Amino acid sequence: MRILLGLLTSLYLLSASATPIWRLDFIHSGGHSEPEQFSELKLVKEPGSWSSAWFDELLRGDYKLELFAKGSDTPWFAQSFNSVYSDWARGVEATRQKGRFEESVRFPAPSQDSTLIISARQLHQQGQPFVPIWRTEIYANSQPKQAEPPAKSVIRDLQHTGDPKHKLDLLFIAEGFIEDEQEAFFTAADKAKAALFSLEPYRSLQDAFNIRAMFLPSKASGLGGDTALKVNPNALGMARYALTLENFRLRNAAMQVPYDNIVILTNSAAYSASGIFAAYTVVPAFEPRLRFLLVHELGHHLAGLADEYFHDTPGYAKATEVIEPHEPNVTALKGKPLKWQKWIKPGTPIPTPWDRERFMQNPRNDQHWLEDAPFAGEVGAFQGANYSPTQFYRPALNCLMFRDGGNNQFCPICAHAIREVVEAAVNATTRPNKPRPAAHAAAMR
Numbered sequence: 368m369r370i371l372l373g374l375l376t377s378l379y380l381l382s383a384s385a386t387p388i389w390r391l392d393f394i395h396s397g398g399h400s401e402p403e404q405f406s407e408l409k410l411v412k413e414p415g416s417w418s419s420a421w422f423d424e425l426l427r428g429d430y431k432l433e434l435f436a437k438g439s440d441t442p443w444f445a446q447s448f449n450s451v452y453s454d455w456a457r458g459v460e461a462t463r464q465k466g467r468f469e470e471s472v473r474f475p476a477p478s479q480d481s482t483l484i485i486s487a488r489q490l491h492q493q494g495q496p497f498v499p500i501w502r503t504e505i506y507a508n509s510q511p512k513q514a515e516p517p518a519k520s521v522i523r524d525l526q527h528t529g530d531p532k533h534k535l536d537l538l539f540i541a542e543g544f545i546e547d548e549q550e551a552f553f554t555a556a557d558k559a560k561a562a563l564f565s566l567e568p569y570r571s572l573q574d575a576f577n578i579r580a581m582f583l584p585s586k587a588s589g590l591g592g593d594t595a596l597k598v599n600p601n602a603l604g605m606a607r608y609a610l611t612l613e614n615f616r617l618r619n620a621a622m623q624v625p626y627d628n629i630v631i632l633t634n635s636a637a638y639s640a641s642g643i644f645a646a647y648t649v650v651p652a653f654e655p656r657l658r659f660l661l662v663h664e665l666g667h668h669l670a671g672l673a674d675e676y677f678h679d680t681p682g683y684a685k686a687t688e689v690i691e692p693h694e695p696n697v698t699a700l701k702g703k704p705l706k707w708q709k710w711i712k713p714g715t716p717i718p719t720p721w722d723r724e725r726f727m728q729n730p731r732n733d734q735h736w737l738e739d740a741p742f743a744g745e746v747g748a749f750q751g752a753n754y755s756p757t758q759f760y761r762p763a764l765n766c767l768m769f770r771d772g773g774n775n776q777f778c779p780i781c782a783h784a785i786r787e788v789v790e791a792a793v794n795a796t797t798r799p800n801k802p803r804p805a806a807h808a809a810a811m812r
Contacts, residue, residue, distance in 0.1 A: 385416030387476040388622070389511055391483070391503075392615055395452040395470040398461040403487070405501045411514040413622040417475040418531035420446075420795035425787060427671025427694070428644050429453045431486045431497050432472045434505065436479050443481070444474050448645035449671075451610060455603055457490075469614035481505045488693065493701075495693045517595070517620050519584055523553060525560050526578040531625035535792035538626040539580040542611070542649075543594045543634035546584045555632055555652035556580035562658035566767075568782045568789075569662070575793045579624050590635050595620075598631060598649060600639035609639040609649040617647065627792060628669050630661070642667030659771040666768050666777075670785045673697040675761040675769035677751040678727075689758050695784045696768060697753045698760050707762050707780045710746040719747025721764055727756065734772060737765050746779055 390411050397403035421444050423431075428447030435442050452468040455461055472485070483505050486497035528534060539556040541549075557580075564573045583595035590600050590609075596617055602610035611617055611631065621629055629647040633639075636653040642664030650660045666672040673694035691701035698706060705717065719742050726734060737743060743764050752761035752769075761769060763778030777785065 388413040388415060388417050388473060389476045389505075390471050390473045390514065390618060390622075391505075392469070392471045392618075394467055395450065396465065396467040397452070398456065398466045399464050401465055403500055405485070405503075408503065410505070410509060410511040412476075412511040413473070413514050413618075414516075415622070415625060418536070418625045419627055420791060421475065423447050423791075425671070425791065426497075427788075429488045429490070432474065433484045433486070434474060434477065434481045435484065436477075436481055443477075446472075446474070446645070447671075448472070449643050450646050451603075451612060451614070451643065454643055458603060458605070460604055468612060471614055471618050473618075477505055477507045479507050481507070491688065491690060493690060495690065514619050514622060516623050517583060517616070520620060520623065521549060521582040522624060523556075523580050523582075524578075525557060525580050526573075526576060528574050528577055531577060532795065533793055534577045535575055535789050536577045536579070536625045536627045537630065538621055538624060538628070539578070539630050539632050540596070540617070540620060541580075541582045541585075541634075542596045542598050542631050543585050543587070543589050543592075544582065545586070545588045548588060548634065549582050549584070552582050552632065552634070552652070553580055559630065559632060559650070559652065559657065559661055562661055563665070565658065566662055567776060568786050572786065572789050575789050577625070579626075581620060581623070583620055585634075588634060590633055590637075590639075596631060598633055600633075600635070600637060602641075607637075607639045609633065609641050609651075611647075611649070628665070630665070630668075640664050644668055644671040656771055659767065659775075662777075663767055663771075666781060666785070670781070670788050671695070672768050672781055672784055673753050675752045675766055677754055677756045677759075692753060692759065694753075696762060696766075696778075696780050698748060698762075699758060700748060700760055705748065707746060710762070710779050712745060715742070715745060715747050717748045718760060719745075719749050719764075721749050723751055723756065726751075734770070738774070740764060 390413055392409045393405045394407045423446045426447045428449045431447045433442040434444040450470050455466050483503050484499050485501045486499045488495045489498055541552040544552040560578050563569050585594040587593045590598055596611040597613045598609055598611045600609045602608050631649045632652040635651040638654055640650045640660045642648040648664045648668040673696055689699045691699045746762050748760040749764055750760055753759035762780040765775055766778035766781055767775055768781050
């Protein structure tokens with residue numbers, strides 16, 4: 368198995384005839400009424416060749432990266448993303464102090480000089496439009512330095528179903544496992560893979576995934592010590608919110624294999640996790656609710672889904688005005704038709720009634736009564752979502768983006784959103800064939 372994996376990795380690293388991968392590392396800073404800034408730029412080259420999509424048609428992120436050939440207003444590459452900075456900027460801490468975070472964008476090496484533009488959603492404007500906030504020049508004759516991988520890592524193929532160009536490549540990375548715990552990590556990664564594919568829509572989509580696991584040895588076992596990625600289980604001042612701020616170290620490790628999505632498996636049984644769209648997911652390998660945490664946080668990271676629960680979440684700023692959110696699974700009922708209108712049966716009342724007061728009496732209980740409540744299993748607009756009990760609505764009474772417990776599954780809207788992302792990866796082309804107009808580009812020139 369290790370010899371075969373070594374051959375597969377070598378083929379990936381030596382695929383010189385395909386488009387190389389470039390990465391721009393930088394510091395993303397701002398907050399406390401300061402404008403966003405991008406500084407300390409470093410262009411590096413990753414091993415292997417570009418195998419992900421060239422155009423993101425779904426645009427689930429708070430930011431958008433675009434590349435334009437000189438003199439063109441049509442991008443030849445476009446991807447949306449979130450980051451630790453974007454997550455922090457939505458919180459109350461950003462209103463009190465400045466923040467600085469490592470960040471990276473990856474893209475196919477350009478064949479001609481190009482302008483790289485990053486746009487940010489204006490979350491407080493109707494429609495939450497993208498507006499350009501930063502640009503830099505990327506020259507085709509640049510000779511970026513090869514990024515340095517970690518001194519030691521062990522990689523195993525848990526599932527290989529085909530060419531990364533037409534698969535979604537998911538990578539499990541170890542955090543807080545010492546040398547003697549290598550096999551414990553790979554066993555945990557296998558269990559996480561089985562948990563993922565035990566639920567729809569992942570079960571039906573399993574053949575669309577390549578799954579790999581990467582062991583990075585830590586000097587200390589568990590979290591809080593000298594670990595490979597320095598994951599903090601209570602990051603950004605929020606309890607049980609696990610993040611690594613070592614983005615460059617993470618990217619230099621992950622780049623050793625093709626990847627679209629990253630799951631950092633921590634050597635922990637404590638409930639502490641996170642999921643940031645197009646950045647990474649963190650889940651505790653030994654928490655009894657691993658399956659729920661994994662699929663819920665992947666809902667954020669892979670599909671750009673919003674949280675549907677509405678109990679108080681310290682750290683996140685409360686909405687002061689109600690804007691229709693861009694995420695596919697929450698609404699403020701500001702748009703017509705409703706974004707998931709085609710799933711709603713004729714005669715279903717909007718908003719859709721449910722016993723919210725009973726639920727709020729103890730929202731952390733099992734709440735099995737929800738499974739038999741009126742409109743259970745149907746799509747509607749149920750009040751309470753996106754951290755607010757009154758301002759936003761979710762598409763189903765019960766969903767894994769809302770809560771754990773019982774026989775809970777993804778609702779049809781969230782399942783469809785996940786399926787869209789996976790199918791986009793499977794159907795991705797290796798060369799751009801859908802250039803899209805970008806009228807805002809002229810504003811940056």
